[in-house]
Amino acid sequence: MDALQGFGELGLGSRLKRISEHLMKEGQLIYDHFEIDFDPYLFPVFKLISQKDGITNTEIFNAVGLTQPAVTQSIHKLTKKGLIELIDDDSDKRRKIIHLSPKGKTLLKQLQPIWKSIDSVIKSFGMETSSSLISHLNSFEHKLKTHSFSKSVIKSLGNRHHSIQISTFQNSEAEKTAFYDLNEEWLRTFFYVEPFDEEVLSNPDKYIIDKGGHIFFTKLNGEIVGTVALMPLPKQNTFELTKMAVSPKHRGQKIGQQLMQYCLDFAKNLGLPNLILYSSRKLENAIYIYRKYGFVEIPVEPDCHYKRCDIKMEIVF
Structure with missing residues (x-):
């Protein structure tokens, strides 16, 4: 027996909260x-x-009906993720105008088809007609x-x-261009192109293939x-899983x-004892995926070649 359902209209608030929490949890599974x-x-x-085309904190508060602390917290999280930009208002320097950042606009394109599907499924779940709100909730x-x-x-x-196929580097100009462009776009979206990145991306033969x-x-x-590389690290006697990038319009397709x-299977077939990677804790979803595949955190060496790196991970086969 569902106790909240048995409470009828008296349990309405608790039931709506339960449904909300369930949908939020399921939504996270979809994004993941x-x-x-x-x-x-x-x-x-x-x-x-x-x-x-620009909105203030107060306008968001009035529009969505959430508490001011909840709105402020959301804005803080979106800013921390780099999805929005706060720009001084020309007419009042005390106000901030909020816009989507380039990263936020890229993410929006990925989210829109998912939101459309979520909307469609919710509508299909709530199609049945009912005599009261409670009976409709029972059905939903x-x-x-x-x-x-x-x-x-x-x-x-x-x-x-x-129709996804994975191929190896054939040293064509098209592949060199794609390797550079895909990684350059990704770096500029989430960080910036460091000198070491520029060297490797401009000379994949010298730094990766020839070694x-x-x-x-x-x-x-x-x-x-999409692309990825296994770059030799002679001093560590292993390979670095690096330069993984996917076209913005194809992100979210796994x-x-x-x-x-593919890289893990390839490394195992080569008989490699392990692989390592360097990343940033800023990339929360990426770190989650790495852990999912078996990577564990190890200490970052003081002379790491990436300034953005604050986490090093390893998988042992």
């Missing part, structure tokens, strides 16, 4: 499935900002219990990575949409995970 670093609780504020919660909401959304989006390393590409219907698994 498509490798998208987004918090469902940030949706109303992020969505509103994306619809406006029954759907949530008997049909996985997250799996329904993922299924409705279909297999978004069909016994490997570069791989993912192709979707013949178009290069291409990165396919590249990751």
Whole structure:
């Protein structure tokens, strides 16, 4: 017996809270499935900002009806993730005008088809007519219990990575250009291009291939949409999993995970004892994926060649 359901109208507030928490949890499963670093609780504020050509904190508060601390917290988290920019108001320097950042605009493109599917699935779950709000909630919660909401959304989006092929570096100009462009775009979106990055990206033969390393590409219907490299680290007697990047319009299709698994299988077949990678704790979703595949944190050496690096990870085969 569902106690809250038995309380009838008296349990309405608690039931709505339970449904909300369930949908937030399922929403996070959807974003995680498509490798998208987004918090469902940030949706109303992020969505509103994306619809406006500049908006203030107060305007967000009045529009969404959340508490001021909740709005402030959302803005702080979105700023920390680099998804929004706060710009001084020309007419009043005390005010900040909030816009999506370039990174936020890229993320928005990834989120829109997912939001469309979420909207469609919720509508299908709530199609039945009822004589009262409580009976409608009974029907809606029954759907949530008997049909996985997250799996329904993922299924409705279909297999978004069909026709994916992974190939090795053939030293063509097209591959060199793709290797540079994909990584350069990714670095500028999340960080900046460091001198060491520029050297490696401009000279993949010198720093990777000629030293016994490997570069791989993912192709979707013949178009290069992702890349990754295994770069030799002679001083550490191992390879670095590095320079993984996916085209902005194809992120969220698990291409990165396919590249990751391919590299792990390739390394095992070579008989390598381990692989290491360097990253930044800023990339929370990426760190989660690395841990999922078996990487564990190890100390970062003082002379690490990446300024942005504050975490080093290793997987032992």
